[in-house]
Amino acid sequence: MSVPLRDPLFPGSVGMSDLRVYEWETADGHHGGTPHLHTVSNEGYVVVGGTGEVHTLSSEGYARDSLSAGSVLWFSPGTVHRLVNSGDLHILTVMQNSGLPEAGDAVLTFPLEIVEDPERYRTAVTLPEGSEAERGEAARRRRDLAIEGYSNLLAALENGDRGPLEAFYAAAAALVQPRVEEWTKLWTDTVLADVEITRSQLASLAEGDASHLGDATVVRAVPRSEPRAFGMCGRLGIWDADRRG
Template sequence: MVSGPRPAPLPGAVGLSHLSAYDWEAADGVCGGTPHLHLVCTEAYVVTGGRGAVQTLSPDGYRDIPLAPGVVAWFTPGTVQRMVQGGDLRITVLMQNSGLPEAGDAVFTFPPDVLADPEVYAAAATLPPGTGADTEAAARRRRDLAVEGYLPLREALVAGDAGPYRDFQRAAARLVRPQVPDWRELWRAGALAAAERTGAQLTALADGDPAHLEEATAYVSGPSRRGGYGMCGRRDEYTLPGTTAPYDVTG
C-alpha cells in the first residue's frame, strides 16, 4: 500500500497567496512593489482584476509585461521582478517550493553596500509583526531601498551592460549560501516528498495495487491572514496543511 503524510499539500506543494499591488509612488514616479529575485523558486502571477505591469530584468534584457485579468506571467530563478500598479491590480500568486521564499529565497535589490553585510541586509529586509502603521512604514522604506538599488541595474541593462545585474545575482547567492542546508530540508519535506509520493503511487499502480486510493478525500482552506505587507503588495496568506515550514501546522 502506498501512503504519505496527511493532510495533503496543494498540487506540487506550491504556495498560494493573493496580492493587491502597492499604490505607493517610488522615486521614479512608478507606483508598485519591491523589486526582488528568487534564487531557486519559479513564481507565477495569475491576474484576477485591475491592470498594471511587471518589470523584469534577466539575460533577455529589460521587459515591461502588461498585466490584465486572465494573464498568467511567471518568472524563473534569477529574474528580477517589480510589480507595477496601474489601477486596482489584483493577483493570485503561485509559488514553487512552498516555504522557501519565506525562508529567505527572495532577495531584494538593495544597494551593493547593504547586500554585502548580512546583518545590515536582514535589518532592512525584516518587517515588524502585524499590519499596523509601523509595519506599513517599514514596508514602504524597504520598497524604496530596493528601488534605489534596482534603478541602476535597469539603466545599465537597457544600455547593454549586464555587469551590475550579474553582480547583484552573485551578491544574492553569497548572501543566502549559509541558508542552503535548511532550504534543502524544506524542499525534501515539501516539493520532493510530493513528487516521490507520485512515483510510489505509479509503482503501486504498475503492480496492480490501487490501495492508496482508499485515502481519497477533499480539503478546503481560507485566508489565515488578510492584508499583510508582502514584497509586492498587501497580501492575503494561507496556512495550508501539509506544506513545508513555516506553514506546516501538523507539527
C-alpha cells in the same frame, strides 16, 4: 516501496497568496511593489483584476509586460521582477517550492553594498513590530531602497553593461548560502516527499494496485484573519489548511 500517505500539499507542492499590489508612488513616477528575485523558485502570476505591468531583468534583458484580468505569466529564478500598479492590480501568486520563498528565497534589490553585508541587509529587509501605520511606512521605505538598487541595475543593463546585475547575483548567492542546508531539508520534507508519493502510486498502479485511492482526502483552506500582511509587492492574503475535520 510504498511511501506513507499524508495530508496532500497543494498540487505541484506550490504555495499561493492573494496579492493586492501597493499603490504607493515611487521616485520614478510609477506606483507599486518592491523589486526582487528568487534564488531557486519559479513564480507565476494569475491576474484576477485591475491593471498594471511587470518589469523584469533577465537573460533577455529588460522587458515590460502589461497585466490585466486574465493575464498569466511566470518566470524562473534570477529574474528581477517589479510590479507596477496602474489601477487596483490584484494577483493570485503561485510559488514553486512551497515554504522556500517564506524561508528567505527572495532577495530584494537593495544597493549592492547592502546586499553584500548580511547585517545591513537583515536590518533593511526586516519590518519592525508596531502599528499598521508604522509597519506600512517601514514597508514603503524598504520598497524605495530596493527601487534605488533596481534603478542602478536597469540603467547599466540599458547601457549594455551586465556587470552590476552579475555582481548582484553573486551577492545574492552569498547572502543565502548559509541557509541552503535548512532549505534542502525543508524541500526534502515537502516537495521531494510529494514526488516520492507520486512515484509510489505510479508503481502501485503499474501492478494493478489501487489501494491508495481508498485513502482519498480533501484539504480545505481558510483565509488568515485581517489585516493582510505587508509583503514585498503588496498586501498579502494567505490561506491555512483547516484541520478541524
